[in-house]
Amino acid sequence: MRIISLKAIYVIVLREFKRFFRQRGRLMGTVARPLLWLLIIGSGFTELIRVRGEISYQQFMVPGVIGMTILFSSIFSTISVVWDKEFGFLREMLVAPVSRLTIVLGKLISGSMLSTFQGMILIVLAPFFGISLSLFKFTEMVFLLLIVSFGITSLGLFIASFLTSLEGFNVIMNFLVLPMFFLSGALYPIKVLPSLLQYLTSINPLTYGIDSFKHVMLGDIPGTVLGTDFSFSMDIAFVLAFSVIMTILTSLSFERRD
Amino acid sequence: MIRVEGLVKKYNSITAVDGIDFNVEKGSFFGFLGPNGAGKTTTIGILCTLLKPTYGSAFVNGFNCYKEPKKVRSSIGLVFQEYTLDNELTAYENLMFHCYLYGMRKSTAVKRIDEILSVVELNDRKDDIVKKFSGGMKRRLEIARGLLHRPQVLFLDEPTLGLDPQTRIHIWDFINRLRMGENITVFLTTHYMDEAEGCDSVAIIDKGSIISFGSPDELKKELKGDTIYLKTADDSKARTVIQERFGITVNTIDTGLAIQVEGGEKFLPHLFNGFPVEIVSVNLKRPSLNDVFVSLTGREIREDGPGDTRVRRGGR
Incomplete structure (x- = not known):
């Protein structure tokens, strides 16, 4: 008996894609929210914050806003698990002769692919904010988007496995997602934070994700205020390790039977 | 299975x-x-x-x-x-x-x-x-x-x-x-x-x-049989006759007489054979599963009435 059924993963992914593209509002929101951040907050702060000899604040924000998009869309995609629970569809999957890992992987892959897709839209728009990427760097970014999305989706899925109502999900959004965003180095360099907050950023997977985006999009400029905080390999190692641990925990959590 | x-x-x-x-x-x-x-x-x-x-x-x-x-x-x-x-x-x-x-x-x-x-x-x-x-x-x-x-x-x-x-x-x-x-x-x-x-x-x-x-x-069958509803020209006379002949209890209800009997369809011919009172109508009712439930628990199975359309949402 196989542990993973590829056919089942395929059809779970297919379903999530169909649902995503049938909900027009979701796609619009995906593009609109990060653009609002970049255009309004980005241009406002660019005038306030000028670090001599460095990139503009708006340029600094681009990797952060891409990270924000990944964060919101990855967590939001895992809402489908809660949704499926509340509307019964999850049972259709749970009584099928496939392993829990298969279902978890299906949800993980669909969630990360959809997030990656949304992140890619922003990379395509990045030249308007003063960041142009070569084809090589673009490919590198797509790869990074995939692993960061995978990591965040696995976290979301782990949390969603414990929730039974959409109300509970909203609480998580406020108490986890927003702090994760604010403590990720998306809006300000983490070096300027007080040490307690710096500690919190250092256990946030999104911090490493955004740092890796900065490496590719802004170049390796350690030591400068708006530059990167960790080494590129450190970023990738943290995100990958986090993803693997979360995926295992999530499958175990789905395996529980009351 | x-x-x-x-x-x-x-x-x-x-x-x-x-x-x-x-x-x-x-x-x-x-x-x-x-x-x-x-x-x-x-x-x-x-x-x-x-x-x-x-x-x-x-x-x-x-x-x-x-x-x-x-x-x-x-x-x-x-x-x-x-x-x-x-x-x-x-x-x-x-x-x-x-x-x-x-x-x-x-x-x-x-x-x-x-x-x-x-x-x-x-x-x-x-x-x-x-x-x-x-x-x-x-x-x-x-x-x-x-x-x-x-x-x-x-x-x-x-x-x-x-x-x-x-x-x-x-x-x-x-x-x-x-x-x-x-x-x-x-x-x-x-x-x-x-x-x-x-x-x-x-x-x-x-x-x-x-x-x-x-x-x-x-x-x-575990229930004590079927119910026969009987209406006759003279219910009180009919009642006495049945009780004497068959030694069973006959209840008087609004619409006539009700007789609890096992194997109702076999009992009916015996009942009619040489019955001295004119019979107006007769109705044999088989017990339903609902009667079974009532006799076992003393309650109706559906206490919430027929309009119950609640759909329970399960957890896991």
Whole structure:
């Protein structure tokens, strides 16, 4: 008996894609929210914050806003698990002769692919904010988007496995997602934070994700205020390790039977 | 096909299922009857591997429901109490999702979906989003989906809950027709007594225990027979005559006389033979399963009335 059924993963992914593209509002929101951040907050702060000899604040924000998009869309995609629970569809999957890992992987892959897709839209728009990427760097970014999305989706899925109502999900959004965003180095360099907050950023997977985006999009400029905080390999190692641990925990959590 | 031994399920201090045993023969139609909250859905939950039994064991198709969940899952099809379709997908997409989840080849899937859609008469609606379907159509689609992978056992958990009477009849037409077509074991839970009349065997469950088991006819025989309603030209005289001749109690009711008797159809000729009073009308009423439930528990099975359309949303 196989542990993973590829056919089942395929059809779970297919379903999530169909649902995503049938909900027009979701796609619009995906593009609109990060653009609002970049255009309004980005241009406002660019005038306030000028670090001599460095990139503009708006340029600094681009990797952060891409990270924000990944964060919101990855967590939001895992809402489908809660949704499926509340509307019964999850049972259709749970009584099928496939392993829990298969279902978890299906949800993980669909969630990360959809997030990656949304992140890619922003990379395509990045030249308007003063960041142009070569084809090589673009490919590198797509790869990074995939692993960061995978990591965040696995976290979301782990949390969603414990929730039974959409109300509970909203609480998580406020108490986890927003702090994760604010403590990720998306809006300000983490070096300027007080040490307690710096500690919190250092256990946030999104911090490493955004740092890796900065490496590719802004170049390796350690030591400068708006530059990167960790080494590129450190970023990738943290995100990958986090993803693997979360995926295992999530499958175990789905395996529980009351 | 299904074997349950000493099954107990506790949720903290609440005992939902309190030591039940039963067997369901292959190919038979089994009815699990009881009021809401009696433990029916919990038992199904254990049989379909979603819940873990506290004590005892359950087997489906020879496989242990707790230890061999995957083998059990391949053997069963399920129609849950609540709707479990994806409302955003079309009917066809819902069925295709199911086929792929059960590892079917695309060619097989296409063929079977085509067959089953015509059985449940949803062929012309197959590309419509399920959101637009009525309750009855959704139920038909779910029954169709439950059969796609040719399961050995089909579980129907309150399949007509919340549907109007006409749709209920329609759904039952389908279920009966499907049973004719495929040699499949059907496990039905319901609190509609009339739906269980057609079962081969019935278990009546109340407060987590099985209080009666047998074919509907056997269960009814346990009741003290049938009721004969009699109206005559002179009821008081008729009453005295019957009591003297047969030594049985005759109750006087608004519309005439009521006689409790075993084997009513055999008793009637004896009663009429040389009866001295003119008989105006006679009515023989067989006991229903509802009467059985009332006599066993002293309550009606449906205390919440016929308008109950609540759909319970399960957790996991």
